[in-house]
Amino acid sequence: MMLISGLAIAWPLASYAQQPNQAPKRVGFLIPGPCVPKPDQIITRRLEELGWIVGQTIVIDCVSAVGRLDGIPVLARELLSRRPDVLSSGPSNYIKELKQETTTIPIVMLGSGDPVGYGLVTNLARPEANVTGVAFWGSDILPKRIELLNEVVPQLRRLAIIGDFSDATFLKTVEEGAAVAAKRFGFSWQRFQAVLENDYDEILPSLRPSITMRLISHRPRSTSNTARASVN
Numbered sequence: 001m002m003l004i005s006g007l008a009i010a011w012p013l014a015s016y017a018q019q020p021n022q023a024p025k026r027v028g029f030l031i032p033g034p035c036v037p038k039p040d041q042i043i044t045r046r047l048e049e050l051g052w053i054v055g056q057t058i059v060i061d062c063v064s065a066v067g068r069l070d071g072i073p074v075l076a077r078e079l080l081s082r083r084p085d086v087l088s089s090g091p092s093n094y095i096k097e098l099k100q101e102t103t104t105i106p107i108v109m110l111g112s113g114d115p116v117g118y119g120l121v122t123n124l125a126r127p128e129a130n131v132t133g134v135a136f137w138g139s140d141i142l143p144k145r146i147e148l149l150n151e152v153v154p155q156l157r158r159l160a161i162i163g164d165f166s167d168a169t170f171l172k173t174v175e176e177g178a179a180v181a182a183k184r185f186g187f188s189w190q191r192f193q194a195v196l197e198n199d200y201d202e203i204l205p206s207l208r209p210s211i212t213m214r215l216i217s218h219r220p221r222s223t224s225n226t227a228r229a230s231v232n
Contacts, residue, residue, distance in 0.1 A: 025052070028061040028084030030075060030094050035062035065094070072097050080105075088133075092118040093167055099131060109133030114173045142177025143184065150185050159189040160207050162200070166193075 029035075044054050052058040063079045065072060076097040079087065087098050088108040096118055098107050107130055109115060115135050121127040124135055150156050161178060165171040178189050192203045 024055075024057050024059045025085040026059045026061055026082065028063070028079045028082060028087045030063050030065070030072075030079050030087070030089040030098060032065045032069070032091055032094070034066050035064045073100075076101050092120060092169070095120050095131065099129075103130055105130060107131045107133075109135060111136040113170065117169050117173055142174065143181040146178070146181035146185065150187075156185070157187050159187055160203075161189060161191045162194050162203055163191070164193070164195050165191060166195070 047054065047058060054060060061079065061082050061084055063075050065075055068075060072094055076094070079098070080101045084105060086106050086108065087102070088110055089095050089098060090110040090112060092109075092112045092115055095107060095109055095112055095115070099120060109120070109131065111134050112118075112120070113136065115121050115127075115131070116124055120131050121129075127133075146159070159178070159182070161174060163170075163174070165174065174191065178191075182189050192199075194200055194203060
């Protein structure tokens with residue numbers, strides 16, 4: 001996923017012809033987690049192959065939403081104020097805020113969820129305007145994920161999906177996908193709202209007896225949410 005995302009970032013950058021004595025191009029990231037001091041090596045290695053050296057011909061700007069999840073529009077404007085040449089983010093609601101701030105700067109989705117449902121693009125195969133990138137989530141994808149889980153845990157009878165469902169589009173996607181999968185494979189399911197880390201401390205003890213498995217992810221305030229399967 002990171003390799004594909006790195007290539008997605010490199011593609012719009014490759015369209016620029018870096019000239020001697022030009023100022024470095026700027027890539028702006030808006031992320032739900034903390035900004036790391038060193039960018040991902042897969043991305044930077046691919047950029048170097050295309051002639052873009054971090055710190056020399058390209059600068060990475062990062063704005064983190066840790067502790068500021070209620071201020072994504074402000075964070076998007078903050079990132080735009082740094083005058084990036086390319087923008088990138090993962091969560092679809094973050095991409096949506098970036099898209100509202102600019103119609104000209106290329107925006108690269110990093111594994112965003114249901115970009116069609118969020119109105120980021122009208123056609124995922126042929127994204128229009130200034131948005132492109134990689135999607136990993138949608139109501140048509142969730143049943144397939146649960147199908148894979150069902151192959152690993154054929155005795156699956158109850159499924160608990162834990163995440164932050166405050167976003168109406170995300171909630172609709174989860175409910176539609178889970179309903180389709182539950183009907184197909186014959187299990188019951190229940191969703192649990194989790195935003196903070198200690199929410200899991202309250203939810204997980206109620207899922208007994210249980211076997212927990214990673215299924216889907218959606219980031220809470222300071223860590224990554226994980227949907228878990230509860231098996232009788």
